[in-house]
Amino acid sequence: MKIYKFGGASISGIDRFKNTADIIQSAEKEKILIVVSAMGKTTNALEKVASAFYQNKKEEAIQLFTQIKDNHLNLVKYLTVTNWQAAENQLKDFFTEIEWLLHDQPVRNYDYYYDQIVCCGELLSSAILTHHLQERKIKATWIDARDLLRTDNNFRDAAIDWNTTTDKIKESIDPLFNQYDVIITQGFIGCTDENESTTLGREGSDYSAAIFANILDAESVTIWKDVDAVMSADPKKYPDASVISSLSFTEVIEMAYYGAQVIHPKTIKPLQNKNIPLYVKSFLNPALAGTVISKELNKGLPPIIVNKENQVMIQFKSKDFSFIEDKPIQQLHELFSQCKINPNLTQNTAISLLCCFDDNAEKIDALASAASEIFDVEIEKGLTLLTIRHYLPSTINALTENKHIILEQKTIQTIQMLMR
Ligand code: ASP
Ligand code: MG
DSSP states (O other): OEEEEEOGGGGSSHHHHHHHHHHHHHTTTOOEEEEEOOSTTHHHHHHHHHHHHHTTOHHHHHHHHHHHHHHHHHHHHHHOSTTHHHHHHHHHHHHHHHHHHHTSOOOSOHHHHHHHHHTHHHHHHHHHHHHHHHHTTOOEEEOOGGGTOBBOSOTTSOOBOHHHHHHHHHHHHHHHHHHOSEEEEESSEEEOTTSOEEEOOTTTHHHHHHHHHHHHTOSEEEEEESSSSOBSSOTTTOTTOOBOOEEEHHHHHHHHHTTOOSSOGGGHHHHHHHTOOEEEEESSOTTSOOEEEESSOOSSOOOEEEEEEEEEEEEEEETTSOTTSHHHHHHHHHHHHHTTOOOSEEEEOSSEEEEEEEOOHHHHHHHHHHHTTTEEEEEEEEEEEEEEETOOHHHHHHHHTTOOEEEEEEOSSEEEEEEO
16 A cells, blocks of 8 residues: 655646646555645645634635635536535535634634644645546545544644554554555645644644655555655756755655755654665656655765755854853743744844844744843844755855855754854
8 A cells, every 4th residue: 555645736727637646546456555745835825714714804814714715616627527416515515614614713722723724725635636537437535644644732743642553553454455446645644632723833734644645554645746866956046956866764854854845854753663664756747757755875965955044043142151150041042932933043142142044024023122221132034044955165165155154053963053
């Protein structure tokens, strides 16, 4: 049994849906569990619905939701014939759930409503794909991931209850494969034991695929993306970027830690624990080999470049020159966790701590104002954090030419430079 995960870009319109169905169809005689994301930019659009609803702008929320409905209904028309009515009915059930909610007044916190609304993107896309596959006479069936993935109620970043999830997935999926070749479910979403929908964090569908793979002891996971493979750098910025044909789990965890947007960072652990290989392949060009991520350690990797723009450096200086002690450092770390912000790089000096963060204006303001009660705070914005794994002197030179480096850290494997 294999797992395929299709992201939003692979189903962002009629042709893309058909292309995805072609890929599934060509895996003839395989048992495949398919995890899909919401279509195109649907999750962003649903976020807008949730926030309008929460600001009591009911009309706006309903109007925004109507656009999303129309998009999906329109697709169904083109992707189904005999299944058209069944598909439309299924979508309408999901619409009704959301519309009921939108007619209420918000009384609980935002994150709760976010999850009840945003989860519908994956439900809709997976339903359409299922009906389209059935239309092609593929033995395919649909299952609601909320009946399988049990989570806590930490809405928008829910944690998996592995014991219950394992039982539920094993109970339901194995028997279904006796009857069907293809099972379609949703990424990103789960459910509490009180039947409330939850989400696992943005881009969480990769993680869902890894959970299914781990529990079902899948042979492999394939993530279908709009890139040829994992690259050594962003090819739009670095024309020298090269395809990396194989990577170890550990290397990918490191890359994700430094900010490479390869796959969702939580994805690796469940696969690594069961030694399940992960393929990253292009849905635009399925004949290409792509990248395999496995336990095999890499030799001779090219320099891997991760560029993070929009960085802010904050310098926290103690007002009484006491930074050498533990206490101010500890106070700062408490502030970071209060403000839910994590530094990407930190460096101590005798009287100050230098930290580099993503420029999330709201969080940075909150942090700066809280910290200024204890420290002198200096902020510099508009910086770039460049990380190079497996660096060579020539790569460093080429990438830092004409740049002003204001902070640098180096280990044997990795160099990081914060630049103006
Ligand atoms: N649809 C969700 C998102 O856009 C989950 C995913 O695509 O992985 O974040
Ligand atoms: Mg996505």
